[in-house]
Amino acid sequence: MKRLSAGAAARLKGIFGERMSVEEEETLLASYDATKKTGMPAAVVWPESTEETAALVKLANEEGFAVVARGAASGLTGGSVPADGSVVADFARMDKILEIDRRNLTALVEPGVVVGELQRQVEKVGLFYPPDPASNEFSTVGGNIAECAGGLRGLKYGVTRDYVLQLEVVTGGGEIIHTGSNTIKSVTGYDLTRLLVGSEGTLAIITKARLKLIPLPEGIATAVAYFRTPHEAGEAVSKMIEERLLPRALEFVDGVTMGIVAKSKGYRFPQGAEALLIIEVDGGKEQVAADIERAVAVAERQGAIAVERAKDKAARDRIWEMRKQLSPSLYAASPDRVNEDICVPRDRIPETLDAVAEIGKRYNLVVCNYAHAGDGNIHVNFLVDTTDSGIMERAEKAVEEVFKLTVSMGGTLSGEHGIGLSKKRFFSLEVAPVEMALMKAMKRVFDPNGVLNPGKIFPDE
Amino acid sequence: MSETTAITVEKEIAKCSKCGKCRSVCPVFIETRSEGMVARGRISLAEALLSGEMRDTAKMRRYLWGCLKCLRCVDACPSGVRFDKIISEARRRVGSRVGMPWFARTAMRLMLPRRWLFDIAVKSAALWEKILPLHREGRIRHLPMLFGDHRSMPELAKKSVLKSFADYYGDENAKRKVALFVGCLGNYAYPEVVTAEIAVLNATGAGVYVPKGQVCCGAAASSLGDEKLLARLERLNEEAFAGLGIEAIIVGCASGGATLKGEYPAITGRENPLGAPVEDFSEYVAKHSEKIKGRFGGQVSWHDPCHLKFVQKVTAPPRELLGKVADYREIEGADYCCGMGGVFSAFFPDISAQIGTRKTDAIRAGGAEVMATGCSGCILQLRDRLAAAGADVKVMHVAEVLAEALEEDSGKDKPGGEESIA
Numbered sequence: 001m002k003r004l005s006a007g008a009a010a011r012l013k014g015i016f017g018e019r020m021s022v023e024e025e026e027t028l029l030a031s032y033d034a035t036k037k038t039g040m041p042a043a044v045v046w047p048e049s050t051e052e053t054a055a056l057v058k059l060a061n062e063e064g065f066a067v068v069a070r071g072a073a074s075g076l077t078g079g080s081v082p083a084d085g086s087v088v089a090d091f092a093r094m095d096k097i098l099e100i101d102r103r104n105l106t107a108l109v110e111p112g113v114v115v116g117e118l119q120r121q122v123e124k125v126g127l128f129y130p131p132d133p134a135s136n137e138f139s140t141v142g143g144n145i146a147e148c149a150g151g152l153r154g155l156k157y158g159v160t161r162d163y164v165l166q167l168e169v170v171t172g173g174g175e176i177i178h179t180g181s182n183t184i185k186s187v188t189g190y191d192l193t194r195l196l197v198g199s200e201g202t203l204a205i206i207t208k209a210r211l212k213l214i215p216l217p218e219g220i221a222t223a224v225a226y227f228r229t230p231h232e233a234g235e236a237v238s239k240m241i242e243e244r245l246l247p248r249a250l251e252f253v254d255g256v257t258m259g260i261v262a263k264s265k266g267y268r269f270p271q272g273a274e275a276l277l278i279i280e281v282d283g284g285k286e287q288v289a290a291d292i293e294r295a296v297a298v299a300e301r302q303g304a305i306a307v308e309r310a311k312d313k314a315a316r317d318r319i320w321e322m323r324k325q326l327s328p329s330l331y332a333a334s335p336d337r338v339n340e341d342i343c344v345p346r347d348r349i350p351e352t353l354d355a356v357a358e359i360g361k362r363y364n365l366v367v368c369n370y371a372h373a374g375d376g377n378i379h380v381n382f383l384v385d386t387t388d389s390g391i392m393e394r395a396e397k398a399v400e401e402v403f404k405l406t407v408s409m410g411g412t413l414s415g416e417h418g419i420g421l422s423k424k425r426f427f428s429l430e431v432a433p434v435e436m437a438l439m440k441a442m443k444r445v446f447d448p449n450g451v452l453n454p455g456k457i458f459p460d461e
Numbered sequence: 462m463s464e465t466t467a468i469t470v471e472k473e474i475a476k477c478s479k480c481g482k483c484r485s486v487c488p489v490f491i492e493t494r495s496e497g498m499v500a501r502g503r504i505s506l507a508e509a510l511l512s513g514e515m516r517d518t519a520k521m522r523r524y525l526w527g528c529l530k531c532l533r534c535v536d537a538c539p540s541g542v543r544f545d546k547i548i549s550e551a552r553r554r555v556g557s558r559v560g561m562p563w564f565a566r567t568a569m570r571l572m573l574p575r576r577w578l579f580d581i582a583v584k585s586a587a588l589w590e591k592i593l594p595l596h597r598e599g600r601i602r603h604l605p606m607l608f609g610d611h612r613s614m615p616e617l618a619k620k621s622v623l624k625s626f627a628d629y630y631g632d633e634n635a636k637r638k639v640a641l642f643v644g645c646l647g648n649y650a651y652p653e654v655v656t657a658e659i660a661v662l663n664a665t666g667a668g669v670y671v672p673k674g675q676v677c678c679g680a681a682a683s684s685l686g687d688e689k690l691l692a693r694l695e696r697l698n699e700e701a702f703a704g705l706g707i708e709a710i711i712v713g714c715a716s717g718g719a720t721l722k723g724e725y726p727a728i729t730g731r732e733n734p735l736g737a738p739v740e741d742f743s744e745y746v747a748k749h750s751e752k753i754k755g756r757f758g759g760q761v762s763w764h765d766p767c768h769l770k771f772v773q774k775v776t777a778p779p780r781e782l783l784g785k786v787a788d789y790r791e792i793e794g795a796d797y798c799c800g801m802g803g804v805f806s807a808f809f810p811d812i813s814a815q816i817g818t819r820k821t822d823a824i825r826a827g828g829a830e831v832m833a834t835g836c837s838g839c840i841l842q843l844r845d846r847l848a849a850a851g852a853d854v855k856v857m858h859v860a861e862v863l864a865e866a867l868e869e870d871s872g873k874d875k876p877g878g879e880e881s882i883a
């Protein structure tokens with residue numbers, strides 16, 4: 001394990017005092033994220049201000065250590081897994097909602113604010129922060145911006161990127177900069193905000209964000225439609241969009257996944273159902289009642305064998321709770337599962353599902369998929385039984401094929417989880433050499449000495 | 462660690478996907494925002510400790526003991542990780558190697574199995590109350606030599622329940638008979654709760670034994686990783702409750718109930734080691750509630766004790782009962798932890814107070830007038846925190862609310878009742 005030089009450690013202590021630790025308990029606690037990959041940092045600090053963060057990054061440049069920003073470590077691609085010997089900046093203590101501006105419909109927040117807490121606070125005053133990753137109750141605004149988190153309402157409301165107006169960040173060079181504008185429009189210069197959103201902590205460290213809010217929709221209606229095949233469910237999605245319905249959520253779950261969550265959490269689904277769609281619409285009270293019926297009618301025309309409508313908030317919460325159990329249930333069923341986050345143009349979902357199934361068959365792997373279908377974002381999982389020797393190699397080959405398939409469909413490697421460590425070796429499947437060179441050049445502009453979150457996104461050389 | 466516990470604990474550790482969801486429910490994490498203070502972090506530390514990779518340090522103990530054992534994380538965990546198993550084993554490891562603060566350990570080992578010694582200790586605490594300037598708002602700091610705690614504690618009863626109560630209450634020929642497990646706080650601090658429990662149980666038609674040989678449930682011993690002591694207490698309780706011909710053992714304290722229901726079968730390997738099924742007070746009364754009537758004057762809300770909701774999974778019965786006799790009002794955050802957590806509050810008085818304050822803020826925001834609950838620890842903590850906040854909210858055991866309603870009801874029937882001038 002790499003250590004900090006005594007000089008660097010002393011200077012860090014000088015900046016952070018008690019809020020700096022090299023104890024092995026603290027470094028262990030900052031070594032992992034939800035991928036269960038690990039890397040051992042040399043120290044952990046808990047910044048409380050932008051200035052401290054800037055001092056940290058400046059010191060990193062002088063002393064030659066790396067800095068890795070850490071939110072809730074719920075990332076699914078190893079983004080916050082620190083490089084060995086780096087210093088982790090845990091933003092747990094910068095967790096204040098600084099302002100909710102009801103006249104301009106914005107919120108100014110620190111990076112450590114938990115997204116669910118922000119949602120609750122703004123909803124109290126009738127406002128709405130739509131990005132809603134399934135991890136909303138624990139993931140942070142900083143992590144959501146750095147990964148451009150998506151979630152369950154992307155179809156109608158877009159993703160995190162669409163709600164970031166301004167950022168205050170510390171660049172890899174240690175400078176504090178402000179990007180964007182507190183206005184709904186701005187074309188003054190390059191759009192650095194968009195560049196920073198999704199940059200996985202490799203260009204700059206976010207210390208404040210001004211987020212866009214919208215009025216809280218009055219009504220919500222939710223239904224679950226069950227289908228005999230995933231293909232039919234996929235067709236229903238395309239049809240709904242074609243009929244200019246815009247549900248705020250259209251979540252797809254296939255039969256294998258349903259079977260697993262049913263077994264682990266005791267849910268019951270109608271017999272013969274091999275796919276389900278969760279449909280949720282929002283808007284004016286009367287509008288939603290009409291819209292949900294239109295959506296249900298489309299589902300039924302596409303062959304839905306059963307439909308359940310949520311009668312009240314409790315019923316709706318139960319549906320979403322089931323949805324949020326999927327990823328962990330698959331984990332419990334197969335801890336070594338391979339889990340991808342591809343995104344394809346929406347009308348290609350049925351084809352993609354069929355082709356993924358075919359890949360699974362060819363490599364003799366159990367495939368299960370669930371998807372933010374309205375966004376074309378499919379979470380493809382290959383379950384891995386470690387007693388089956390050689391399965392890991394087969395799974396890796398299958399994943400590579402899935403990525404090739406995705407790119408051939410005009411899709412992308414990652415819809416919302418980022419590239420991090422997990423997907424960097426596939427990066428060049430989608431990103432051509434010229435574009436990669438340009439990205440690396442940008443990285444050098446923001447972070448000339450490469451101190452921020454090294455080893456992420458770009459393939460090893 | 463025996464071979465089998467090693468395997469199961471290892472398996473439980475491996476089940477954790479490190480998703481981080483427990484961060485959204487853990488009361489200690491919510492106050493501290495420290496990864497070492499949440500299940501995911503503690504599991505990572507336990508793994509390193511149990512595999513011998515990491516040593517038992519002051520920091521390690523802080524994180525392993527900085528847990529309320531409220532089991533919210535187990536309830537919320539999507540991967541079904543039995544965190545309770547992991548933390549117990551990890552604590553046992555640090556516990557047996559360096560021990561808990563030696564004085565507490567010795568005192569506990571000596572006193573908990575011996576009521577008479579415990580009585581003397583409690584009495585001397587009562588004496589100290591007079592001698593030492595420990596007064597705070599008319600209450601003393603409970604058993605200071607045991608817990609080194611800094612909070613205000615209830616005044617000790619003049620006579621403990623087990624010394625002053627009869628062996629049996631109710632009709633000799635009652636069709637249903639139960640035995641009451643009173644719990645330490647019930648015994649020494651809240652005899653009025655025990656009185657109310659007996660009255661309500663009698664009103665349901667049940668005869669109630671109060672076995673005198675019963676001792677501490679052992680929750681504290683278990684929390685501190687002292688399995689030997691827990692096993693000894695279990696045996697003594699087993700003897701105390703033997704041969705009574707009862708249909709259930711009723712516990713009015715959620716922590717005690719959780720220990721009797723969960724830990725006793727686990728350490729003995731038997732389903733009903735005490736000879737009869739253990740039931741929470743409200744769970745039992747709700748099943749026989751036909752004769753529970755009368756009105757409790759005013760509005761009542763319910764606080765879910767963690768050990769009732771997340772361990773025993775009892776949530777509906779107390780609400781049902783309160784709704785029957787009072788103007789029941791559900792408050793937001795009804796199931797938020799009070800921050801007591803037994804020994805937790807002794808080791809981490811400041812964090813415990815913060816959690817308690819968050820709870821009392823919710824109680825005040827919800828406009829509660831009377832908070833009813835079902836755990837002695839919660840009663841103690843809620844009273845302390847509400848007093849500290851200067852809030853005018855009364856805290857009662859659910860049995861006390863029901864007993865008051867029953868009394869009002871019988872008062873109505875009494876000939877002459879209130880009119881009487883004699």
Ligand SMILES: Cc1cc2nc3c(=O)[nH]c(=O)nc-3n(C[C@H](O)[C@H](O)[C@H](O)COP(=O)(O)OP(=O)(O)OC[C@H]3O[C@@H](n4cnc5c(N)ncnc54)[C@H](O)[C@@H]3O)c2cc1C
Binds near residue numbers: 076138147207453
């Ligand atoms: C059960 C579960 C469900 C999930 N569901 C979804 C979902 O529906 N949609 C979705 O998009 N994701 C989902 N995720 C993935 C994950 O929650 C998101 O990627 C989230 O944005 C990560 O936030 P975090 O606070 O945990 O950040 P971390 O995991 O700690 O960090 C993620 C990245 O952000 C960087 N970072 C963190 N803070 C800062 C900062 N202040 N400045 C700069 N960089 C920073 C880190 O260096 C790292 O690269 C899910 C994860 C789990 C475990």
Ligand code: SF4
Binds near residue numbers: 481501534542
């Ligand atoms: S919720 Fe469960 S699986 Fe997730 S980190 Fe916590 S203990 Fe582990």
Ligand code: SF4
Binds near residue numbers: 486
């Ligand atoms: S038992 Fe309670 S206090 Fe302990 S880790 Fe779980 S949620 Fe936190």
